[in-house]
Amino acid sequence: GQNIDQPTEMTATEGAIVQINCTYQTSGFNGLFWYQQHAGEAPTFLSYNVLDGLEEKGRFSSFLSRSKGYSYLLLKELQMKDSASYLCAVRDGDYKLSFGAGTTVTVRA
């Protein structure tokens, strides 16, 4: 099975930066994903890392260290609309995609 851990909640101020950490233990590894989910909606894709390093996409960046079983999602210049749940997901050696419980980010004015 897989064990994926991420903080339950984080709060930050509009315009600030927030880093959401994700640690994982998995049988084989075929990629790590980050998704955003607003309340009552389906998750939407943010990023995909399969090699070590930083992937930048606008205000969002995602980092992966396979040797440490660690990833983070960095949200810069926070906006009120960034208030959502952020889900870390790992694809294992059998290509099953499992999710962490999610981190609820609240952005305050």
Add this chain to the structure above:
Amino acid sequence: IAGITQAPTSQILAAGRRMTLRCTQDMRHNAMYWYRQDLGLGLRLIHYSNTAGTTGKGEVPDGYSVSRANTDDFPLTLASAVPSQTSVYFCASMRGPDTGELFFGEGSRLTVL
């Protein structure tokens, strides 16, 4: 608009009844997945299919069955619903099991009384 369609969007069901949640995608994706989402537990994988004709068990398969007769359809069946199966169910697809983005349907909210 291409994507994933789930039906029904919401359903209230008596315990012991049989229920099939439908999922259809028109993107010709090979891999499809069913997740349930419960407060505090996140998305948990029920069953998956890497290609038409094959299926596999996820983290919480008990009480659920799936079939993948063709590329487009991936129905999820609850043979005899129980209250613990009250949840929001998401169907998702990916071009291939080893590719990137996972696309989600809008979800089916199921309440078992």
